Amino acid sequence: MSRIMMQRKDKPKPQQPPLKTLWRAAIDDHPIGLAWSPDGNLLAVAGVSGPITLHDGANGAVRHSLAGHTLDTMAISWHKDSRVIASVGQDGRVRLWDVVAGTQIAEMAGGAGWVERVAFSPASDWLVSAAGRKLRLWKSTGELICEYPDANSTITDIKWRSDGKQFAISAYNGVVLYDPTKSEPLRRFEWQGSTLTLEWSPDGSYIATGDQDSTVHFWITDTGQDLQMWGYATKVLELAWSFNNRYLATGGGTQVVVWDCSGKGPANTKPIMLEGHQSLIKHLKFQHSGNVLASGGNDGMLGIWRVEKKKSTLLTSAVFKDPIAGIAWSPDDRCIAVVDEIGTVSVAQL
Amino acid sequence: MMNTVETRVPVTVLTGFLGSGKTTLLNRILTENHGKKIAVIENEFGEVGIDNDLVIGAEEEIFEMNNGCICCTVRGDLIRILGHLMKRRDKFDYIMIETTGMADPGPVAQTFYVDDDMQQKLRLDAIVTVVDAKHIWEHIDDSDEAKEQVAFADVILLNKIDLVAPEDLDKLEARIKSMNSMAKIYRTRDAVVEMDKILNVGGFNLDRAMEVDPKFMEPEYPFEWSGTYELAAGTYEWVMGAGPDPVMGMAVLPLANSGMAAQEAALMDAVLTFAEEEQAVQAGAAMHMGKGRHHQLVLNKDGETIFKITLEQPGFYQLFTEHHPDEFDAHLCSTDAVLDPLQTREYKPDHEHDEEVTSVGITLPGDLHLEKLNGWLSQLLRVHGQDIFRMKGVLSVRGWNERFVFQGVHMLFDGRPDRPWGSELRHNKMIFIGRNLDRTALEGGFRACLVS
Numbered sequence: 001m002s003r004i005m006m007q008r009k010d011k012p013k014p015q016q017p018p019l020k021t022l023w024r025a026a027i028d029d030h031p032i033g034l035a036w037s038p039d040g041n042l043l044a045v046a047g048v049s050g051p052i053t054l055h056d057g058a059n060g061a062v063r064h065s066l067a068g069h070t071l072d073t074m075a076i077s078w079h080k081d082s083r084v085i086a087s088v089g090q091d092g093r094v095r096l097w098d099v100v101a102g103t104q105i106a107e108m109a110g111g112a113g114w115v116e117r118v119a120f121s122p123a124s125d126w127l128v129s130a131a132g133r134k135l136r137l138w139k140s141t142g143e144l145i146c147e148y149p150d151a152n153s154t155i156t157d158i159k160w161r162s163d164g165k166q167f168a169i170s171a172y173n174g175v176v177l178y179d180p181t182k183s184e185p186l187r188r189f190e191w192q193g194s195t196l197t198l199e200w201s202p203d204g205s206y207i208a209t210g211d212q213d214s215t216v217h218f219w220i221t222d223t224g225q226d227l228q229m230w231g232y233a234t235k236v237l238e239l240a241w242s243f244n245n246r247y248l249a250t251g252g253g254t255q256v257v258v259w260d261c262s263g264k265g266p267a268n269t270k271p272i273m274l275e276g277h278q279s280l281i282k283h284l285k286f287q288h289s290g291n292v293l294a295s296g297g298n299d300g301m302l303g304i305w306r307v308e309k310k311k312s313t314l315l316t317s318a319v320f321k322d323p324i325a326g327i328a329w330s331p332d333d334r335c336i337a338v339v340d341e342i343g344t345v346s347v348a349q350l
Numbered sequence: 351m352m353n354t355v356e357t358r359v360p361v362t363v364l365t366g367f368l369g370s371g372k373t374t375l376l377n378r379i380l381t382e383n384h385g386k387k388i389a390v391i392e393n394e395f396g397e398v399g400i401d402n403d404l405v406i407g408a409e410e411e412i413f414e415m416n417n418g419c420i421c422c423t424v425r426g427d428l429i430r431i432l433g434h435l436m437k438r439r440d441k442f443d444y445i446m447i448e449t450t451g452m453a454d455p456g457p458v459a460q461t462f463y464v465d466d467d468m469q470q471k472l473r474l475d476a477i478v479t480v481v482d483a484k485h486i487w488e489h490i491d492d493s494d495e496a497k498e499q500v501a502f503a504d505v506i507l508l509n510k511i512d513l514v515a516p517e518d519l520d521k522l523e524a525r526i527k528s529m530n531s532m533a534k535i536y537r538t539r540d541a542v543v544e545m546d547k548i549l550n551v552g553g554f555n556l557d558r559a560m561e562v563d564p565k566f567m568e569p570e571y572p573f574e575w576s577g578t579y580e581l582a583a584g585t586y587e588w589v590m591g592a593g594p595d596p597v598m599g600m601a602v603l604p605l606a607n608s609g610m611a612a613q614e615a616a617l618m619d620a621v622l623t624f625a626e627e628e629q630a631v632q633a634g635a636a637m638h639m640g641k642g643r644h645h646q647l648v649l650n651k652d653g654e655t656i657f658k659i660t661l662e663q664p665g666f667y668q669l670f671t672e673h674h675p676d677e678f679d680a681h682l683c684s685t686d687a688v689l690d691p692l693q694t695r696e697y698k699p700d701h702e703h704d705e706e707v708t709s710v711g712i713t714l715p716g717d718l719h720l721e722k723l724n725g726w727l728s729q730l731l732r733v734h735g736q737d738i739f740r741m742k743g744v745l746s747v748r749g750w751n752e753r754f755v756f757q758g759v760h761m762l763f764d765g766r767p768d769r770p771w772g773s774e775l776r777h778n779k780m781i782f783i784g785r786n787l788d789r790t791a792l793e794g795g796f797r798a799c800l801v802s
Contacts, residue, residue, distance in 0.1 A: 114434075
């Protein structure tokens with residue numbers, strides 16, 4: 001077990017280079033999804049009341065506004081070829097959209113009233129959706145491949161391993177792994193607690209989860225050995241792995257807590273604490289191929305941090321009027337997209 | 351959690367057994383012209399829009415927060431659903447959560463205390479319980495859920511009163527008050543009730559923490575009634591008809607005068623007297639006046655029974671009876687007339703100890719020692735937290751000019767200094783609602799926290 005030492009010091013802020021805003025846009029809604037197409041050409045912003053806006057990544061021009069869901073849209077996910085985006089919502093539907101034509105390709109039943117999660121495989125043509133306890137695997141044409149046995153409780157998250165050969169779901173009582181070519185679960189990592197979110201390390205060797213009981217749980221996927229990190233101020237919904245599998249950044253409070261998973265791992269070590277947010281951190285994203293971390297909080301602050309074992313630094317920050325509702329690095333890591341709760345979309349360059 | 355401007359959306363939790371009229375009430379709330387946009391979360395799947403309002407289905411998912419303690423069970427489904435709802439909260443002014451008939455309201459209430467997002471954006475207003483006045487008797491003795499729903503409530507609607515005789519309603523209301531003395535009780539037919547009685551009532555609001563029926567804050571006494579008489583020397587008759595019991599306890603105590611102080615002194619003497627072993631008094635025999643004389647009047651099987659009281663000195667006397675005299679049509683007579691008391695008083699009876707779910711209200715003068723209080727409360731909740739459903743208090747803490755108000759659900763509680771005492775008499779009031787509460791232990795523990 002590792003215990004976080006919570007200390008707060010007010011340090012003077014060093015001079016920061018400003019973020020250079022490339023473009024701004026506004027959707028008149030609370031954003032619930034923000035995702036770059038894998039080719040970096042489009043930025044999709046889904047609003048809670050339904051519509052999904054596709055912005056040109058270079059200048060913010062609206063390419064299409066997809067109708068989304070009649071009742072709230074809940075999640076979006078891009079197909080690896082950047083031509084199709086999937087969305088799920090409270091109308092019980094999984095919808096597939098052609099982003100070039102701006103039209104709906106397919107509409108499927110998620111299995112329950114609220115379809116909360118959707119994830120395209122990063123390496124193949126598969127799509128997984130979760131609605132309550134129902135877990136369904138689809139082809140990108142909308143054809144159902146598999147309906148899995150119901151999960152033990154509502155599925156809170158779905159994440160694919162980076163090679164696309166496995167995916168994991170989280171629910172109350174831990175994590176379940178699946179191989180999309182098999183109809184039964186592959187493996188279970190059980191833990192008596194309400195698991196809210198999960199994140200694979202990029203090499204697939206670890207799975208980290210954030211829990212309602214203010215802890216982070218951590219499994220070594222080969223051995224099933226597990227580890228718990230506790231001492232967080234509140235539930236942990238924010239998890240981000242660095243590209244080299246070394247750092248796991250976690251939220252669950254006003255400080256970013258970064259665990260160093262190199263060497264013998266984080267057991268009995270003191271994490272790196274990044275201080276600067278004035279209220280709860282709600283979003284954490286590492287670059288795809290660098291050790292720069294972006295954090296977004298209820299204080300409206302976007303923090304850009306360089307994470308290093310010896311000396312982590314706040315590279316720059318920007319403050320929005322409203323709490324941050326989402327952040328996303330562009331696939332080439334050169335831009336960062338940020339949305340706040342009133343629907344301001346900003347894309348900035350470091 | 352302190353909020354200077356209240357922007358949080360109020361939430362009402364609606365409980366009640368199947369068939370109690372809960373759904374009728376809910377439909378009434380949705381159709382009433384109250385100008386609010388309401389989101390309803392109920393236990394069925396699917397989402398239905400009704401004009402402005404929205405009905406959302408939930409699969410009741412209860413989970414434990416800290417490895418096995420029921421005091422920390424919460425409703426995961428609510429955290430998820432409300433989290434989503436709050437993103438479009440400009441569209442809702444009010445949220446209703448309808449629980450299933452068999453639900454324990456504890457996890458629902460606790461959910462609002464353990465999750466930061468919920469605390470920041472939502473305000474648990476009240477738990478409203480609808481009781482089927484006709485059929486509740488079938489559940490109230492053996493259903494934990496029925497007891498919990500009554501015990502947790504801030505507002506209780508005794509519904510379907512048209513199907514029940516008035517005296518049965520009185521009985522039911524008394525029974526419910528003995529379980530939960532904190533709740534406001536309304537009698538309804540077809541769940542017709544003014545909206546401001548059930549919405550925005552502030553049941554979990556610290557400012558209104560202690561609006562409790564004062565009678566139910568009183569200690570319990572081993573007698574139900576006393577009557578003060580001014581009597582000349584001589585012999586009197588205490589005449590009783592048949593009643594619910596074949597025997598009744600009684601004491602006759604002298605009063606120094608008819609003033610308050612004398613009556614308080616007599617009250618203490620009466621408590622001590624009723625603690626003495628009772629002496630049987632047969633029909634026609636005499637009662638003895640004075641402290642320590644605890645009589646047990648033995649009634650004739652049929653008709654009237656007469657007991658004699660002989661007084662050597664004229665003066666004020668107070669008669670204490672185990673049951674209310676009306677139950678036996680009892681009265682005091684001189685040789686030629688029925689005598690009316692100058693004054694009567696009714697006491698909350700303590701013969702309800704067999705009730706598993708009860709309220710214990712404690713009022714104490716003096717200042718509390720904060721550390722002792724903390725120590726006592728944390729020990730109390732650690733051991734009995736599962737059995738203590740709700741707790742409210744207004745406390746006078748040494749060194750503080752402000753009243754300290756608090757309220758809690760099981761082991762979770764919320765407290766803060768409130769307005770200054772000012773000219774108000776400093777005192778401590780506390781109420782516990784729960785299962786198997788030990789009044790003596792609670793009162794003793796509370797008293798031990800006073801600054802000596």
